[in-house]
Amino acid sequence: MADLFDTPGDPAPKSAAPRPLADRLRPRALSEVIGQDQVLGPDAPLGVMLASGSLGSLIFWGPPGVGKTTIARLLADETDLHFIQISAIFSGVPELKKVFEAARHRAANGQGTLLFVDEIHRFNKAQQDGFLPHMEDGTILLVGATTENPSFELNAALLSRAQVLVLKRLDLADLERLVQRAEKELGRALPLDGAAREALLEMADGDGRAVLNLIEQVAAWKVEGKLDSQALATRLMRRAAKYDKSGDEHFNLISALHKSVRGSDPDAALYWLARMLTGGEDPRYLARRITRMAVEDIGLADTHSHRVCLDAWETYERLGSPEGELALAQAVIYLALAPKSNAGYAGFKAAMRAAKKTGSEPPPKHILNAPTRLMKDEGYGAGYAYDHDAEDGFSGQDYFPEGMKRPVLYQPVERGFERELKKRLDYFAKLRLQRG
Known part of the structure; x- marks a missing residue:
């Protein structure tokens, strides 16, 4: 993982192939990680766990490039656990069985295993369940990483045995610290003016790995003076915004x-x-x-x-x-x-609740049609008041099932056109009361 450091690593030997900037600046201790204070601070979950010596299984939830893999690896270093990394994209049941068997051997020899599973949400339910017995007997300490909401993507049984820690996008101040550390490692400042430097940070969109890759590109340019933001935009393609239409x-x-x-x-x-x-x-x-x-x-x-x-x-x-x-x-x-009202929405939901509660209560007989003599003899339509014949075109009859207390479902607000509807509703309520 190519993010979040505070001090540069050792330079590559002259005889070795050039190492990527991100690899050269990889943090060597949790104290060197930039950002994620809400997780790593002294009073934050990981800080408290490490101080008490009681590290438990974890799920890191956050966007790409914020340090999930780096933090997991450093946790293993600080707790003397053997670090194993797998990806749910490329691993299946056979690979998991080998990992669990090797972890059992280590446990028998007195060494624990921190198993880091990247993209853990890509494992299906049965595969996720396969971790449970090995977590419970201490064979592995699981640290999973996911960019998706664990509440929807991970089994409840797995979530009950692991604490979810939310890692956040790096803000501009964090990204600026990364740029400064990179410049220290490179031994020179980037050829950018202030506006271009800020534009570079915005291009990274909170991704530490992305900003280091951008820095490496800019540092390789041979330019005189400093580039402005327009020149930077011409030379660099803005990173596409992270967006998953189903996520x-x-x-x-x-x-x-x-x-x-x-x-x-x-x-x-x-x-x-x-x-x-x-x-x-x-x-x-x-x-x-x-x-x-x-x-x-x-x-x-x-x-x-x-x-x-x-x-x-x-x-x-x-x-x-x-x-x-x-x-x-x-x-x-x-x-x-536009003026806002959810009165119709709320009224309809209230009507649905009332409909479910009253079950199959029939309409009152006076509003039922009676096309046959039998139906007329049963009282269908008897006593119906034709509203057009009533004063003000309003009879005030009850149209709810017999014995059902009249509910108030639609309650318009004093905004927009509903102000007028409320006047009408109040008018009919007054007439209904007068006409019994």
């Missing part, structure tokens, strides 16, 4: 977009929409979700909002990308600035 980033970003719209923040909503589009999200998925926002969070407070979304969706279908995406962006702006 955590997908759900996190659509949640951010939805909540920004609900929170009436068009700038934030546009940003998250753009993040998803630049990440390769299907605009049709976004069109569907935007329409859902109109239904759930705006509802009848702005009856035009649904039409805006459907029109934007149709416009995208006709224009395609990238022109059609502008229609989706305009719909997002409209929704963010």
